[in-house]
Amino acid sequence: MSPKNAYRQTIKLLVLGALFMMAWKAWSGYWQPSQFLPQSEYSVSFDYSIDSAQTNEALFVKTFLPTSNQHQTITSARVQSANFTFTQDRDETNILGEWRGAAQVPKQLHYDFNYQGRALRFHMSRQIAHPQLIPDSIKSYLEPSEYIQSDDPIVKALAIDLSANETKTNRVLKHFFDYVSDIPATQTSELTDALMTIKRQEASCNGKSRLLTALCRASGIPARPVGGLILENIQKRTSHLWMEAWVAGSWIPFDALNGHFAYLPAHYMELYRGDEFLIRRSPAMAFDYAFTIERSSRYDVTSAHSLSLWNLLQVGQMPVDVLKVILLLPLCALVVALFRNVIGLKTIGVFLPAIIAVSLDGVGLWYGILAYLLVVGCVGLLHFPMERWGILHTPKLVIMLTAVVLSLLLLSSFGWATGQPLFSMAIGFPIIVLTIAAEKFARTILEEGFADAVKLQFQTLILTLACYLVYQADFLLGFLLSFPETYLLVLALLLILGRWIGLRLNEFIRFRQLAP
Amino acid sequence: MLNFLQQLRQLQAQAMGINRRNIQLIYPHNRRRDFHLADDKITTKSVLNKAGIACAETYAIVSSLADIPHTLEHLKVYKKIAIKPANGRGGGGIMILEQQSIGSGNWQKSGRPISPPQITKHLADILVGVYSLGSKDRVLIEYCIEPHPFFGEIYPAGVPDFRIILLKGEVIMSMLRVPTDRSDGKANLHQGGLGIGIDHQKGRLTKAYDGKSYYDHHPDNGNPINGRLIPLWEETVSLAIATAQAFPLEYLGIDIVLDAVLGPLIMEINVRPGLGIQLVNGQGLKQAVQSKFAIN
Numbered sequence: 001m002s003p004k005n006a007y008r009q010t011i012k013l014l015v016l017g018a019l020f021m022m023a024w025k026a027w028s029g030y031w032q033p034s035q036f037l038p039q040s041e042y043s044v045s046f047d048y049s050i051d052s053a054q055t056n057e058a059l060f061v062k063t064f065l066p067t068s069n070q071h072q073t074i075t076s077a078r079v080q081s082a083n084f085t086f087t088q089d090r091d092e093t094n095i096l097g098e099w100r101g102a103a104q105v106p107k108q109l110h111y112d113f114n115y116q117g118r119a120l121r122f123h124m125s126r127q128i129a130h131p132q133l134i135p136d137s138i139k140s141y142l143e144p145s146e147y148i149q150s151d152d153p154i155v156k157a158l159a160i161d162l163s164a165n166e167t168k169t170n171r172v173l174k175h176f177f178d179y180v181s182d183i184p185a186t187q188t189s190e191l192t193d194a195l196m197t198i199k200r201q202e203a204s205c206n207g208k209s210r211l212l213t214a215l216c217r218a219s220g221i222p223a224r225p226v227g228g229l230i231l232e233n234i235q236k237r238t239s240h241l242w243m244e245a246w247v248a249g250s251w252i253p254f255d256a257l258n259g260h261f262a263y264l265p266a267h268y269m270e271l272y273r274g275d276e277f278l279i280r281r282s283p284a285m286a287f288d289y290a291f292t293i294e295r296s297s298r299y300d301v302t303s304a305h306s307l308s309l310w311n312l313l314q315v316g317q318m319p320v321d322v323l324k325v326i327l328l329l330p331l332c333a334l335v336v337a338l339f340r341n342v343i344g345l346k347t348i349g350v351f352l353p354a355i356i357a358v359s360l361d362g363v364g365l366w367y368g369i370l371a372y373l374l375v376v377g378c379v380g381l382l383h384f385p386m387e388r389w390g391i392l393h394t395p396k397l398v399i400m401l402t403a404v405v406l407s408l409l410l411l412s413s414f415g416w417a418t419g420q421p422l423f424s425m426a427i428g429f430p431i432i433v434l435t436i437a438a439e440k441f442a443r444t445i446l447e448e449g450f451a452d453a454v455k456l457q458f459q460t461l462i463l464t465l466a467c468y469l470v471y472q473a474d475f476l477l478g479f480l481l482s483f484p485e486t487y488l489l490v491l492a493l494l495l496i497l498g499r500w501i502g503l504r505l506n507e508f509i510r511f512r513q514l515a516p
Numbered sequence: 517m518l519n520f521l522q523q524l525r526q527l528q529a530q531a532m533g534i535n536r537r538n539i540q541l542i543y544p545h546n547r548r549r550d551f552h553l554a555d556d557k558i559t560t561k562s563v564l565n566k567a568g569i570a571c572a573e574t575y576a577i578v579s580s581l582a583d584i585p586h587t588l589e590h591l592k593v594y595k596k597i598a599i600k601p602a603n604g605r606g607g608g609g610i611m612i613l614e615q616q617s618i619g620s621g622n623w624q625k626s627g628r629p630i631s632p633p634q635i636t637k638h639l640a641d642i643l644v645g646v647y648s649l650g651s652k653d654r655v656l657i658e659y660c661i662e663p664h665p666f667f668g669e670i671y672p673a674g675v676p677d678f679r680i681i682l683l684k685g686e687v688i689m690s691m692l693r694v695p696t697d698r699s700d701g702k703a704n705l706h707q708g709g710l711g712i713g714i715d716h717q718k719g720r721l722t723k724a725y726d727g728k729s730y731y732d733h734h735p736d737n738g739n740p741i742n743g744r745l746i747p748l749w750e751e752t753v754s755l756a757i758a759t760a761q762a763f764p765l766e767y768l769g770i771d772i773v774l775d776a777v778l779g780p781l782i783m784e785i786n787v788r789p790g791l792g793i794q795l796v797n798g799q800g801l802k803q804a805v806q807s808k809f810a811i812n
Contacts, residue, residue, distance in 0.1 A: 341535060344534075392644060393645060393646050501533070501539050501540060502528065503527065508524060508527060510795075513795060514531050514800050515523045515530075516523070
């Protein structure tokens with residue numbers, strides 16, 4: 001076989017192989033986007049303790065329980081009842097769990113489960129007219145309630161004032177949202193109703209959500225509060241309240257306290273809908289509660305295809321961060337190759353941008369870039385006195401390496417001292433890589449001048465950003481875990497790129513004078 | 517818009533980019549294991565000497581720090597010397613030294629005295645690889661060219677050189693590189709030097725190019741350039757062709773200087789000659805290659 005033929009056959013084989021494996025997996029029903037990397041995964045425990053009781057009557061504790069939907073998946077739910085009976089009562093929107101039993105104290109009650117969340121972003125059409133046609137089945141979400149006084153003249157007047165002349169639902173919602181968002185936030189856990197929120201002009205999540213709900217209802221948009229927990233890696237007692245508005249058949253989430261407009265973050269766990277209390281209990285007892293939340297690294301790999309890489313994520317096999325770097329490095333390198341050979345960017349080192357991008361993942365984008373520029377710039381300048389003093393090459397490099405270490409330590413201590421935790425992450429930068437970058441920077445200044453050196457640095461940063469975006473795209477990681485045969489396509493693409501003889505983008509500009 | 521796309525297509529049809537140069541010119545014509553013949557100036561000269569091709573006389577080669585003292589002693593018999601890293605790039609690390617009276621050892625660099633420790637430091641820098649991307653290197657010390665008076669008529673300072681690009685022994689394109697006021701005696705294009713196109717059939721200079729615009733005269737002093745007849749051009753071209761035949765490399769950029777006394781001398785050869793020569797000549801290299809050989 002001639003080399004040219006072998007080359008073509010190899011590419012064909014790679015592409016067909018990849019497509020065949022993908023098609024086969026998809027055919028056997030493996031294509032399930034929900035199996036892609038969960039954005040948030042937590043183990044959550046509701047802990048209740050009854051320490052003493054002042055009554056002989058039966059005691060009860062009621063709480064809403066989370067349920068699986070398109071936003072969240074609840075698995076491995078377990079209940080510990082300690083001789084109480086535990087019942088679940090399900091209605092249209094909520095599940096209410098109830099422990100009930102004789103007054104024998106103390107008692108520890110637990111409900112624990114695993115939570116996987118996916119962020120949801122909603123697109124609201126700009127075409128939806130205001131007011132909308134409301135089906136009878138949801139007209140109840142227009143009714144006022146005890147704390148959501150949508151029939152109060154003050155609320156009504158405010159709603160009319162804010163939505164004046166608007167004829168599109170999304171605009172009306174935006175005005176309401178902006179108004180409520182602008183109300184100063186407080187930390188109070190006291191119950192605040194819609195009317196109090198207007199009058200006091202300060203509120204926590206529950207006041208803001210009730211007011212936003214009331215404004216919607218007053219202007220004919222069905223709305224309801226949603227209660228839940230913001231999951232963080234801590235033990236907490238605070239629950240959260242946000243709301244949903246009904247727009248053209250969908251319930252769209254809004255959190256005016258944290259500025260989420262038509263967006264539900266992955267770590268917002270939904271527990272109930274409606275203006276309810278998360279916990280209700282017998283009054284005559286000493287009661288305490290806490291929510292224990294742990295970020296978990298467990299992945300449900302039971303359904304994973306044997307020809308995928310999800311199994312690597314099973315506990316103890318490989319940390320997801322490490323796997324991420326390994327899996328995405330070839331993709332970043334592909335991006336580097338494209339930028340160099342098709343666009344014509346020049347960078348410091350071929351893979352330096354990919355390596356810096358990995359470090360940025362830990363340090364944070366802007367702090368990371370700032371730290372990188374500070375270190376490379378300052379250490380690079382050391383080159384000049386040493387050049388003048390005639391320091392030999394190897395000792396000079398070691399001096400620069402030492403300076404890199406010192407400046408990283410300095411940046412980190414500065415970070416700890418000023419409470420800029422991200423600066424303190426600067427220590428995670430690869431030291432050798434920074435040293436080489438600094439040396440190369442200085443050498444370029446000497447050989448090509450300062451302007452060219454800055455240009456080179458700038459191009460390196462552009463490519464670093466491109467690589468960073470690749471690292472940030474969780475769906476890419478999920479896709480690679482499910483379909484590792486994607487690498488065959490990457491190889492085929494690189495083989496094609498390797499024989500591509502077209503002018504690079506920058507050459508079109510460089511040689512433009514040759515055009516007739 | 518359509519017009520613009522057409523221009524892009526025409527540019528693509530004429531100009532040679534790095535991708536195409538590597539895939540169609542360098543890889544098939546230059547074997548990687550032969551690259552060192554061109555990259556290392558000392559190796560290049562040994563090939564040239566064996567083939568009897570004119571180049572600057574080698575005065576000394578320094579391979580280790582221990583060679584430095586007796587080399588410095590030995591060099592005192594020369595009036596003017598050029599010190600070069602064997603694996604340097606783009607003229608980096610080149611130092612020209614001159615002594616007023618032969619045998620004194622009182623060397624001067626651009627008219628200023630330079631002490632033996634300073635020279636030793638420079639030689640040591642070259643040896644440890646400061647000018648060769650960090651790998652160990654050797655120092656070549658050779659005869660320093662006296663430029664042919666022809667060049668003084670264009671620009672009085674520095675050493676201009678010809679760059680001739682050959683494919684399989686055929687001249688594809690050539691240019692003359694001349695220093696300018698802002699290039700600090702250097703003739704390399706990206707260091708601010710002036711490139712002058714050459715009509716290699718007629719042996720005449722054409723327009724000069726400084727990276728931005730084209731001139732008929734040297735932009736610094738107004739000396740006429742376009743149309744000037746190049747002295748010893750035929751000899752220069754034959755020397756380039758002989759050089760190409762002496763090496764197993766088929767695609768080459770050969771740098772030739774014109775010495776006032778010795779005539780054309782090979783300075784160095786390049787296996788990856790730059791693409792700026794197309795701009796200097798106002799002609800695409802792809803087109804120039806296609807006029808002699810069939811490439812697609």
